Amino acid sequence: MNNTKAVVVFSGGQDSTTCLFWAMERFDEVETVTFDYGQRHKLEVEVAAAIAGELNVKHHVLDMSLLGQLAPNALTRNDIAIEQREGSLPTTFVDGRNLLFLSFAAIAAKQIGAKHIVTGVCETDFSGYPDCRDVFVKSLNVTLNLAMDYPFVIDTPLMWLNKAETWELADRLGAFDFVRNRTLTCYNGIVADGCGECPACRLRRKGLDDYSALSGREACSP
Template sequence: MKNDKAIVVFSGGQDSTTCLFWALENFKEVETVTFNYNQRHKLEIEVAEGIAKELGVKHTLLDMGLLNQLAPNALTREDIDITQEADELPSTFVEGRNLLFLSFAAILAKQAGAKHLVTGVCETDFSGYPDCRDIFVKSLNVTLNLAMDNQFVIHTPLMWLDKAETWGLADDLHAFEFVREKTLTCYNGVIADGCGECPACELRQKGLDKYLSKDKR
């Protein structure tokens, strides 16, 4: 793969940043694409742009504001609380987000001459999001290739990793401190270790504590 080109679906969070470092290790040329879907914290876009610039990779921002209109959720509406009830999808679930993001990333990739798409979805710690499952990614991969008469390969380096193992991958890629200090995972828009209270921060911190407890560093 070292002679190939990849597009990373990039939010500037822990997972996508780890995937960016993974892509830089595995591909000759890497670009990133970030989507503006009127997310509550525009800081997410600024963080993504900043990381891409620091790492010297081309960054594209695409407008996906229609998602805000079609799929109201806690990530785009301040009047919707962040909740996660038993047997229900979290209020942070954005209907169709990964379907649309990967589809538009594939269109961008074809124009850029890239065959590889990289995304940080994960079935192990996926909060119940159906579009983070391996079966969805494999299905979409086939659909994109048929729809666009191309041979894309969607890579999911984190699919079978829990958050502790994701921290371990970042460490293996010599990116542990970078990911910890410069990414934005927090639903409340706090960079690095976050607010410590939202579900995203709790999951991230639990994985970090588990990884550090193994005394690997």
């Protein structure tokens, strides 16, 4: 365990919750930061707060509602369908989201003396989001260090993992059942296994099925 502090960018979903367990294993002190950016399912903020409370982790919620106003998308607007057309980004992509989230997480981290920022972005099983790419994270890491003259490290433990490997990591951390039953990944706001139909649920389910086939873990609903 490192004698350091870390801030986890935390949505209460599968990926960020796995990252939270990963951080708790490695750092002496961990805090979470959740962003309220006008997402249509406020349950996301509530689930994140509940998980942080259950794990006895200090939790912060930052108001980023302006982001939802500036960048209309399917996650903030009921009148925009969740879809991906060939040659364009998914309608669930929020312009500047990870840029702003990581920047504000860094500001919060510096105030408490934390040098590590943990985020669940992933380039292997991502949905075509440019702000989930490794090159973006590395570039922003340098920029934040220069902007605040502070030695931040942005940790991305899931960057090169597919969803099956993310389930495997949760299992190794002793968090498989917790992640399976407590987290909210579904774009339609349904906790645990979700609606089963949206892109987030299908990706999560495929990863679970793939990991179950390899490990013998039960993949059907409890």
